[in-house]
Amino acid sequence: MADSVLATYFHRKQQGMPPGYHLTPTPIPIAYETHGAGEELRPCGRSFSATIRGSLRLRGTTASLDPALKDGACAWARGQPLVFIHGVGGNRRNWDDQLDHFAPAHQVVTLDLRGYGDSGPITGDLRFEHFAEDVLAVMDHLGAERAHLAGLSMGGLVAQAVYAHAPHRIASLTLAACRPADAPVAAGEQFARDRLEPLRAAQPLQALADSLLPALHGPSASPELIGRLRDSLLRLRIDDYRRIVTVRTQLQPFLDLSSITVPALVLGGRDDRLAPPAQMTALAAAIPHSRLEIFEDCGHFLNIEQAASFNSTLASFLATHATA
Numbered sequence: 001m002a003d004s005v006l007a008t009y010f011h012r013k014q015q016g017m018p019p020g021y022h023l024t025p026t027p028i029p030i031a032y033e034t035h036g037a038g039e040e041l042r043p044c045g046r047s048f049s050a051t052i053r054g055s056l057r058l059r060g061t062t063a064s065l066d067p068a069l070k071d072g073a074c075a076w077a078r079g080q081p082l083v084f085i086h087g088v089g090g091n092r093r094n095w096d097d098q099l100d101h102f103a104p105a106h107q108v109v110t111l112d113l114r115g116y117g118d119s120g121p122i123t124g125d126l127r128f129e130h131f132a133e134d135v136l137a138v139m140d141h142l143g144a145e146r147a148h149l150a151g152l153s154m155g156g157l158v159a160q161a162v163y164a165h166a167p168h169r170i171a172s173l174t175l176a177a178c179r180p181a182d183a184p185v186a187a188g189e190q191f192a193r194d195r196l197e198p199l200r201a202a203q204p205l206q207a208l209a210d211s212l213l214p215a216l217h218g219p220s221a222s223p224e225l226i227g228r229l230r231d232s233l234l235r236l237r238i239d240d241y242r243r244i245v246t247v248r249t250q251l252q253p254f255l256d257l258s259s260i261t262v263p264a265l266v267l268g269g270r271d272d273r274l275a276p277p278a279q280m281t282a283l284a285a286a287i288p289h290s291r292l293e294i295f296e297d298c299g300h301f302l303n304i305e306q307a308a309s310f311n312s313t314l315a316s317f318l319a320t321h322a323t324a
Contacts, residue, residue: 030134031118035099036107079106081144087153089233091117097307111138115240122240128251132161150174157184164255172321176267177275177300180283181255192249209233218271218299257286263321264290269298
């Protein structure tokens, strides 16, 4: 995926943004994939590409697009965009079970945050709000003025950060297995130690996977599912991961949850040791009129371990708030 030409984006600043939060140009190319039911393919000024075979898939970065696909057209899909945001040990492939399910009704977007997957490496200073900028950069690149956001684990915090930056651009929030923005760090030293100490081993990513995997899935997880989670961890970039974990564990409160006015769905797993049901119940109670669902026989990666339940619950929620 070509990323030699860097692109920047400028987002209109929101009045009343929390102190210390600001949007800046993003010079790092952010990789994304979008999938939806094709409505039209029309020329536009940007360098977009698409393949239409009853549905459309778009792959590229905010800097450039896959040169193997057709250039010079702007692809549009039916339905309001639905953006999925991965966690600290993930990448956009974590949402593969959601792409086809939601494509008939939404323009589904998955992305690799900076430092992950096919996106550019972290350069210069890193702040947590940069991840919110990555989401907005992809939305801007796709011409999406407003979108539904769904985030898992750290991705749920990123979704809350996007709302803190630009609430007028958010149609709804789905927060899965994550911390609340008003208390984003719990046992930060232990969190960092669990993720950074294994990286001292001779085979650091293998050691990290061996250490973390037991806490990431429920007791009935299949070998295939565990293999998918291991693959996600083995794709991490060690240097970027170290920086991200450090920034994640130093994050300060940045949003009053009672100020959230968009529809919110809060999801948890009964057997999740990282974001236990009590944590998710408290998070839901803090957001006005939110909906809470706890999946049985499920660990941290709800959307993979209980994909069918996750998809049906989210689809029902989105259908209820389709015009939100």
